[in-house]
Amino acid sequence: MWKRDEAVRQPAVPNNEAAAATAQAASPQVARPDGIKSQNERGVVNIGKSVVIKGELNGSEDLTIEGHVEGKIELREHVLTIGPNGKIKAELFAKAVVVLGEVKGNITATEKVDIRENGAVDGDITAPRVAIAEGAHFRGSVDMANKGKPATQSQNQAKPAGPVVDARPQQPAPQAVHTQSQPGQVPQGQRVGV
Amino acid sequence: MLWDPRKGRNDVAATAATLTDDGQVFPTKALRKFLGSLTSREAPVLMDLGPVVGANVSFFGERLGCKIIVEDLFGDFDRHSRNGGTPFAEKLEGRLSHAPGSVDGILCWNFFDFLDPAAAHVLAASLIEVLRPEGAVLAFFTTVAAPDARFSKYMIVDENTVKQKPYTGGGKKQTPIRNRDIIRMFEGLKVSESFLLKTNVREFLFRKPPNEVVNE
Numbered sequence: 443m444w445k446r447d448e449a450v451r452q453p454a455v456p457n458n459e460a461a462a463a464t465a466q467a468a469s470p471q472v473a474r475p476d477g478i479k480s481q482n483e484r485g486v487v488n489i490g491k492s493v494v495i496k497g498e499l500n501g502s503e504d505l506t507i508e509g510h511v512e513g514k515i516e517l518r519e520h521v522l523t524i525g526p527n528g529k530i531k532a533e534l535f536a537k538a539v540v541v542l543g544e545v546k547g548n549i550t551a552t553e554k555v556d557i558r559e560n561g562a563v564d565g566d567i568t569a570p571r572v573a574i575a576e577g578a579h580f581r582g583s584v585d586m587a588n589k590g591k592p593a594t595q596s597q598n599q600a601k602p603a604g605p606v607v608d609a610r611p612q613q614p615a616p617q618a619v620h621t622q623s624q625p626g627q628v629p630q631g632q633r634v635g636v
Numbered sequence: 637m638l639w640d641p642r643k644g645r646n647d648v649a650a651t652a653a654t655l656t657d658d659g660q661v662f663p664t665k666a667l668r669k670f671l672g673s674l675t676s677r678e679a680p681v682l683m684d685l686g687p688v689v690g691a692n693v694s695f696f697g698e699r700l701g702c703k704i705i706v707e708d709l710f711g712d713f714d715r716h717s718r719n720g721g722t723p724f725a726e727k728l729e730g731r732l733s734h735a736p737g738s739v740d741g742i743l744c745w746n747f748f749d750f751l752d753p754a755a756a757h758v759l760a761a762s763l764i765e766v767l768r769p770e771g772a773v774l775a776f777f778t779t780v781a782a783p784d785a786r787f788s789k790y791m792i793v794d795e796n797t798v799k800q801k802p803y804t805g806g807g808k809k810q811t812p813i814r815n816r817d818i819i820r821m822f823e824g825l826k827v828s829e830s831f832l833l834k835t836n837v838r839e840f841l842f843r844k845p846p847n848e849v850v851n852e
Contacts, residue, residue, distance in 0.1 A: 572697060574690035581688075581709075584704045586697035587679055 458513075491527045518552070526560070532625075539569075548582075607614075659801035666774055666839035668795040672809070673741060673772040673843070674700055680740035681765070683732075685709045685747050687803055689732060705739070709825055710787045711751065711757075714804050725755040728762065736788050737768040744775035746837070748787045748821075749810045756813070758819045773825065773842040780813050780836050783812035806823045 453493045453601060473547030487497070488631040493509035494633040500516045508525040514533045522536035540555045541561035549555055550625075572584050674680045674696075682702040686694065687710055696702040712731070716724050742763050745754060763773060787803040819827060825842035831852050832838050 466668055497778075572693055574688055574693055576690070578690070579708075580690065581708050582706065584693055584697055584706070587701055587703065 486523075524561070652778050654699055659789075659791070659799050661799045662835045662837070664835065664839060665796075665833070666794070666841040667798065669774050669829050670741060670743075670774040671700065671795055673770075674702060674847055677740050679703065681705065681738060682741045682743065682775040683707060683734075683739045684743045686743065686745045687711060687789055689789055691791050695792050702741075705734070706755050710748055710803060713747075713750060713808075714787065717808065723754065724751070725758045728755055728758045732762045732766055733782070734766045739770055740768045740771045740848045743790075744765060744773060746778060746788065746810075747774060748813065748818075749778050750785075750787070751826050752824045753817075764822065765834055767825075767844045767845045769844050772828065773822070773840075773844075774840070775818075775840050776842065777818060777830070777838040778810055778836060779811075779838060781812055782810040784808075793827045802832050 448613045458494065468546040479508055487501070489505065489509045489511075490506045491508045493519040494549060495509065495513070497513045498516070499505075499511060499514065500569055502517070502519065504521040504523070505515075506523040506525055506633045507530065510529045510531075512531045515530070515535070517536040519537055521538045522534060523547055524530055524542040524543045526542045526636070528545075530543070530545045530547065532547045534543075534547060534549045535547065535551075537552050539549050539556070540551075541555070541563055543629045544562045546564045548565045549563065549567045549569070551567075553569070554571040554573065556573045557563055557575060557578040559575045559577040561575070564579075564581050566583045567580075568585045570586055572586060572611050574580055665705065680694050680700070680702050683705045685707050687705045687708045692818075693704055693706075696704050709728075709731070712727065713724060716727060718839065742761070748759070751759065767773065785808050787808065788800045789798040789803045793799050802848075813821075815838070820841075822842050825844050826844040827840060829841040830838065
């Protein structure tokens with residue numbers, strides 16, 4: 443079972459503040475830092491429903507957002523989950539993005555974007571794999587050819603400022619599923635003279 | 637349920653009218669040719685006027701390497717019919733804000749069946765404008781009027797088969813458009829293929845002539 447590197451922890455700082463630090467909410471306008479909870483055993487930071495962030499959010503941990511964020515979110519090496527209560531008006535950059543709430547803005551992922559049932563995205567998606575569930579709402583474009591590589595973003599911006607280590611074992615990237623055609627099916631119909 | 641060619645047209649029409657939540661599978665002849673027009677391009681851009689369907693995104697994105705633009709005009713129309721306000725034709729003006737000639741293929745499904753003539757002409761003109769030369773438009777048109785039809789989602793099963801599932805809203809008037817009116821509506825495009833299926837659906841595949849040469 444994975445255990446967070448003890449060196450990462452700051453014993454004198456309560457969990458909530460440590461999580462806030464690792465989440466790197468660069469914006470000075472984090473309205474309620476006490477609403478940011480760290481679930482250290484899972485290595486997931488959770489931004490609660492009451493939190494409103496305006497500005498730029500960088501991180502080096504998986505992050506779940508249930509609150510409101512406006513601006514830009516970057517988790518280049520990690521999974522960003524927009525929870526059912528999350529309302530995002532921002533550009534998103536992450537390894538993988540899972541949407542159960544609302545997103546207005548473009549999403550770029552290096553691995554996958556997953557819009558679940560009742561999730562809503564209004565913006566353009568760039569990712570090598572995109573899954574959209576029945577009941578999800580989406581308006582925008584999907585580009586799977588650019589493999590989620592943003593052209594304008596510097597890699598340096600994605601680096602964490604603090605000595606945060608994510609020691610979880612990496613999952614192998616699942617293979618893309620391709621739809622197979624069923625040969626031999628001949629549709630019935632007749633040509634119409636027009 | 638696969639369409640049974642042994643059944644008469646009326647049986648099939650009755651089945652279509654009672655579209656279940658599980659959907660209905662039916663054959664298509666024009667889709668294969670539409671896909672052929674896309675695969676002849678490198679990194680084609682596809683516009684889908686219908687609601688997003690995950691299977692279609694995978695099909696076009698992963699298998700054909702398309703960039704997919706989902707417009708969901710069905711959703712717009714449903715909201716408009718519930719909320720009212722300005723005529724839908726006016727709402728469609730400038731709704732497709734894409735560069736002229738930037739789209740390689742357009743999937744209209746059966747959206748035109750639900751539009752009044754003014755809205756249909758505005759939309760057709762917008763589609764013609766955003767379509768690149770040699771690009772293709774696939775549209776389905778009913779031959780049977782239905783006063784209380786439901787919108788459908790169309791899911792591509794394979795290049796010969798489409799699955800139709802009920803989508804949002806109901807109680808929409810579905811009106812058949814005459815062939816000559818369809819052709820007039822898409823003036824500037826050539827009718828590349830047209831099929832009348834035993835499901836009472838007419839499939840039209842339009843192509844834009846190269847270098848903006850108007851159909852003569």
